[in-house]
Amino acid sequence: MMQETLPQLNPTPGAGHSDANAAAEPLVRIEGLTIGFPDETGERFVPVVEDAGFVVHRNEILGLVGESGSGKTQTSMAILGLTRRPGKVMAGHVIVDGVDVVGLDEAGLRRVRGRKAAMIFQSPRTSLNPLMTVGDQVARVYVRQRGMNRRAARAEALAMLRRVGIAGAERVAGSYPHQLSGGMAQRVMIGMMVACGPDLLIADEPTTGLDVTIQAQIFELIQQVQAEARMSVLLITHDLGVVAETCHRVAVMQGGRVVEIAPVEELFARPRHPYTVRLLGAMLRPDRPSGDTQEPDPLPERLDIEVGGRRYEAVSVDAWAAAGVGLPMTIEVAPGHFVLCHEREDGADAAETER
Amino acid sequence: MTDYPAANAPLLDVTNLQHTFQTGAGRVFAVNGVSFRIDAGEAVGLVGESGSGKSTVAKCLVRLLEPSGGSMRFRGADITHMNERSFRPLRSQIQMVFQDPTMSLNPRLTVRQTLSEPLRLHKTATNGNLEARLHDLMGLVNLDRRLLGRQPHQLSGGQKQRVGIARAIATNPAFVVLDEPTASLDMSIRIQIISLLRRLQDELGMTYLFISHDLSTVRHLCNRVIVMYLGQVVEEGPVEEIFTNPKHPYTQALLSAVPIPDPARRGQRRRIVLPGETPHLTAPIVGCPLADRCPYVMPACRQGTIPFFDIEPGGHRAACLLYAEDRDAVAIDGSAESARVSRSEASGRTGSD
Ligand SMILES: Nc1ncnc2c1ncn2[C@@H]1O[C@H](COP(=O)(O)OP(=O)(O)OP(=O)(O)O)[C@@H](O)[C@H]1O
Ligand SMILES: Nc1ncnc2c1ncn2[C@@H]1O[C@H](COP(=O)(O)OP(=O)(O)OP(=O)(O)O)[C@@H](O)[C@H]1O
Ligand SMILES: [Mg+2]
Ligand SMILES: [Mg+2]
Numbered sequence: 001m002m003q004e005t006l007p008q009l010n011p012t013p014g015a016g017h018s019d020a021n022a023a024a025e026p027l028v029r030i031e032g033l034t035i036g037f038p039d040e041t042g043e044r045f046v047p048v049v050e051d052a053g054f055v056v057h058r059n060e061i062l063g064l065v066g067e068s069g070s071g072k073t074q075t076s077m078a079i080l081g082l083t084r085r086p087g088k089v090m091a092g093h094v095i096v097d098g099v100d101v102v103g104l105d106e107a108g109l110r111r112v113r114g115r116k117a118a119m120i121f122q123s124p125r126t127s128l129n130p131l132m133t134v135g136d137q138v139a140r141v142y143v144r145q146r147g148m149n150r151r152a153a154r155a156e157a158l159a160m161l162r163r164v165g166i167a168g169a170e171r172v173a174g175s176y177p178h179q180l181s182g183g184m185a186q187r188v189m190i191g192m193m194v195a196c197g198p199d200l201l202i203a204d205e206p207t208t209g210l211d212v213t214i215q216a217q218i219f220e221l222i223q224q225v226q227a228e229a230r231m232s233v234l235l236i237t238h239d240l241g242v243v244a245e246t247c248h249r250v251a252v253m254q255g256g257r258v259v260e261i262a263p264v265e266e267l268f269a270r271p272r273h274p275y276t277v278r279l280l281g282a283m284l285r286p287d288r289p290s291g292d293t294q295e296p297d298p299l300p301e302r303l304d305i306e307v308g309g310r311r312y313e314a315v316s317v318d319a320w321a322a323a324g325v326g327l328p329m330t331i332e333v334a335p336g337h338f339v340l341c342h343e344r345e346d347g348a349d350a351a352e353t354e355r
Numbered sequence: 356m357t358d359y360p361a362a363n364a365p366l367l368d369v370t371n372l373q374h375t376f377q378t379g380a381g382r383v384f385a386v387n388g389v390s391f392r393i394d395a396g397e398a399v400g401l402v403g404e405s406g407s408g409k410s411t412v413a414k415c416l417v418r419l420l421e422p423s424g425g426s427m428r429f430r431g432a433d434i435t436h437m438n439e440r441s442f443r444p445l446r447s448q449i450q451m452v453f454q455d456p457t458m459s460l461n462p463r464l465t466v467r468q469t470l471s472e473p474l475r476l477h478k479t480a481t482n483g484n485l486e487a488r489l490h491d492l493m494g495l496v497n498l499d500r501r502l503l504g505r506q507p508h509q510l511s512g513g514q515k516q517r518v519g520i521a522r523a524i525a526t527n528p529a530f531v532v533l534d535e536p537t538a539s540l541d542m543s544i545r546i547q548i549i550s551l552l553r554r555l556q557d558e559l560g561m562t563y564l565f566i567s568h569d570l571s572t573v574r575h576l577c578n579r580v581i582v583m584y585l586g587q588v589v590e591e592g593p594v595e596e597i598f599t600n601p602k603h604p605y606t607q608a609l610l611s612a613v614p615i616p617d618p619a620r621r622g623q624r625r626r627i628v629l630p631g632e633t634p635h636l637t638a639p640i641v642g643c644p645l646a647d648r649c650p651y652v653m654p655a656c657r658q659g660t661i662p663f664f665d666i667e668p669g670g671h672r673a674a675c676l677l678y679a680e681d682r683d684a685v686a687i688d689g690s691a692e693s694a695r696v697s698r699s700e701a702s703g704r705t706g707s708d
Pocket of ligand 3: 072073074204511512513
């Protein structure tokens with residue numbers, strides 16, 4: 001794997017907000033991460049995430065966006081060592097607060113999960129225990145993670161349910177997950193994870209299924225706990241409005257690859273990878289009238305990029321095979337703005353002299 | 356096609372629908388007197404507060420839940436309490452995409468089995484062309500046909516969601532209830548799904564009830580929107596009317612909360628925050644469901660049933676006393692109530708007067 005190009009994926013810290021803390025080692029550093037599943041024959045592993053890399057700084061909200069099926073959930077599960085069999089991490093490192101999660105044993109993983117990193121899943125109801133009331137489930141977090149006694153934990157659990165905007169918290173605490181609307185189940189889940197007090201909160205589409213009023217409340221809540229606890233948040237979402245309003249930096253995935261990373265303003269103003277251009281172009285503006293929801297015009301699959309006199313091109317991942325491109329590399333096109341590129345043949349000469 | 360009991364009836368006519376859940380902790384009044392109608396070929400958006408009863412309405416429509424009151428007519432035929440046998444011929448005509456794809460797909464079936472089932476059951480495909488139709492369906496929802504052999508746990512969230520959509524449209528139903536069908540899809544696939552739904556609407560006359568929190572998608576797909584709050588409809592109207600001229604204070608708050616995808620405008624959006632929390636529906640609501648949180652609340656808002664007032668011709672109506680013609684009388688004297696209750700009965704259905 002192209003390890004030599006990977007360090008470039010770790011941008012100068014503090015993008016999005018200058019902060020003394022930002023100079024420190026990032027909380028999470030993912031390098032060359034490749035996750036595979038066996039194909040139908042069971043003989044070969046097919047990567048669903050390939051050579052992915054990015055960092056999550058302390059005290060920042062990093063957005064992770066991209067194609068459905070591009071590997072966002074798999075990547076974030078790998079941070080918690082949750083890759084499920086028959087899938088496996090085939091290569092790379094996931095360093096969380098100095099500890100490489102890849103290859104870590106269960107005891108080690110337990111030390112990471114909860115206090116260091118906690119995850120809110122895409123589908124809340126399936127990750128809540130159907131046989132336990134939601135109040136008990138939240139209280140259990142306080143008992144396990146914070147060592148509280150049962151009574152204190154109960155009181156904290158109720159307070160947390162109120163904090164995430166649940167009406168009639170006492171009554172809801174006594175309900176089972178299936179009795180909750182989709183929105184309420186998700187709020188319970190968020191309360192449970194925030195209760196862990198993690199350094200990194202991974203939120204995988206945390207407001208899918210919530211109305212925008214509650215969505216706004218939840219993001220305010222996440223932003224608030226993030227700022228108070230100086231926590232890091234990895235936020236996976238398809239909602240570019242949410243990204244624009246909450247994230248400091250954004251990583252974009254397509255076809256198992258991280259294709260672009262940039263501070264949020266920079267990404268929206270100057271997307272450089274064809275997939276990002278397509279994604280941002282496909283935006284339905286809630287503040288604009290309908291009528292022109294045509295399928296977007298086919299956009300270019302290759303875009304030229306020039307940095308320091310060397311020429312590269314960024315190629316849509318689904319066109320790699322047809323384009324017959326070689327190994328990709330990550331190029332910094334502007335401070336903190338990284339794009340997955342290929343060297344152009346006519347740019348190769350310039351590259352030669354650098355060796 | 357089957358003969359229609361009443362040829363000019365709306366495709367779907369829902370009147371005063373109610374549903375109450377019995378739980379260990381008491382009853383939950385999830386849907387309280389919801390009325391609307393949908394004409395063939397329409398795409399109607401159903402939006403509103405989380406927990407306001409949208410999915411419950413949907414499940415009543417496809418007969419997964421038995422309404423506790425009111426009636427539902429499909430092509431003029433009363434389906435409210437129809438037994439399974441009489442309803443069976445309609446099953447292929449009324450389909451649903453479920454909110455939570457993980458819960459609604461059978462975990463043991465492969466995508467191929469999940470999609471073949473409705474095709475066989477409703478004899479939409481013969482053994483000869485089954486495989487072709489499966490490939491066709493996968494293509495329509497933009498899924499790689501190699502996923503046909505996979506089980507749900509081997510798929511990403513958005514892939515499962517598209518299997519749910521493919522299953523619902525497999526039999527070319529007349530009416531599809533889509534409950535949050537695009538929530539887990541990225542923007543470019545979301546647009547492809549909208550285009551697909553539009554195409555099926557144009558070519559086959561498919562009709563949709565589209566439930567979503569994604570108001571941009573609603574704005575771009577639907578011709579009409581119904582807004583629910585706490586088990587009731589509070590406003591409805593043509594889509595552009597609702598988005599540019601929302602009248603009910605709940606609709607106004609809802610629309611003001613939509614995030615705008617433009618970091619340059621971060622922090623500039625003026626969100627209308629309703630004070631307080633959503634009360635829980637452990638008792639039927641008297642008066643306006645928003646009364647406790649509404650900045651414009653008047654004494655009369657806490658009494659009787661709030662009728663619909665026409666805002667614009669063309670079906671834009673809001674159940675809010677701010678729009679009573681006789682507003683001064685309402686604000687000053689709550690006893691104007693009796694007159695309005697009778698009006699509420701008259702305007703209980705769309706298009707009355
Ligand atoms: N058990 C499995 N066997 C084979 N492939 C799998 C399995 N689980 C997941 N995959 C594949 O891995 C890829 C990445 O999935 P992942 O859930 O990470 O996508 P995602 O980016 O989160 O998508 P979405 O936005 O739709 O949630 C998908 O193409 C999926 O089909
Ligand atoms: N099986 C059930 N038992 C008891 N209460 C239920 C059940 N299903 C739903 N409810 C309650 O009924 C009300 C309406 O729920 P419903 O799922 O219809 O809301 P919704 O509008 O679809 O919400 P969301 O946008 O969150 O999906 C909620 O208060 C919910 O808690
Ligand atoms: Mg996912
Ligand atoms: Mg619902």
